[in-house]
Amino acid sequence: MTIPGFPDAAPVDGLIGGALIGVAAAIMLLALGRIAGVSGIAAKAAGLGGSGMDRIGAWAFVIGLPLGALAVMLAKGGLEPGFAGPVPLIAAGLLVGFGTRLGSGCTSGHGVCGISRLSGRSIVATITFMAAGIATVAAMNALGWEVLR
Amino acid sequence: MKTLFSLISGVLFGAGLTVGGMTDPVRVRGFLDLFGDWDPTLAFVMGGALVVMAIAWRVVPGMARPVFEDKFHVPTRNELTPGLIGGAVLFGVGWGIAGLCPGPGIAALVIEPAGAAIFVVSMLAGMALLRLVEGKN
Secondary structure, eight states: OOBTTBTTOOHHHHHHHHHHHHHHHHHHHHHHOOOOOHHHHHHHHTTSSOOSSOHHHHHHHHHHHHHHHHHHHHHHTOOOOOOBOHHHHHHHHHHHHHHHHHTTOOIIIIIIIIHHTTOHHHHHHHHHHHHHHHHHHHHHHHTTOOOBO | OHHHHHHHHHHHHHHHHHHTTTTOHHHHHHHHOTTSSOOTHHHHHHHHHHHHHHHHHHHGGGOSSOTTSSSOOOOOOOOOOHHHHHHHHHHHHHHHHHSOOHHHHHHGGGTSHHHHHHHHHHHHHHHHHHHHHTTOO
């Protein structure tokens, strides 16, 4: 199924994927009483502060992410994403790591878990990082800087 | 059992990100390309996740405690701080540059191992840098 005017969009896959993410976050909340915020959990696993959950649990969640991705990749018979080169990946990684910890969350913690409980901080953070992302892509396009290969 | 449920949550999360196309920076940057060739897929991913989580939050008040824990650990802060805004701006710029945020970056370690590893190591370095700046070890 496609949306008129947006032939490349995948709304059904998006909704199914989103629902799976929601179920994952709901399990983290209802079973373990925690926010499924990936930046905080990854920081905890790496010994860099972060989530209040125990470190083994943090590692289990972090290892689960690529395992889930692997299952879908195998089921689909392979995926061909377009990734940026090393220099933009390093710059982006540094900004994402520094920014998500300073801002107490990323797309999962603020965007999914925070907005769904109507947290003012999370709503403001999500609007802010989306606006910054939109401005960044617009600026890069204006400068003709193509990063994805 | 707690560790097992953490793992299950991570697996479902990683599967959901991949099904929704979020492990492909082309899709994510396509969503952020609002003034160009906009791809609304990310909005559907977010919408699907928000509907399920909104229901989960309505279940919480009726539970004495989480299934495997003594109590719910939910953020209590509600003040808008410079760190929240500044951090979100820096994160958003990084997100826009490469089309990756923490979850997809880690999940993509099996999809695009070299690129995802560069991103994840840099992300951890960024987290360590903040701790250095804040004077924590």
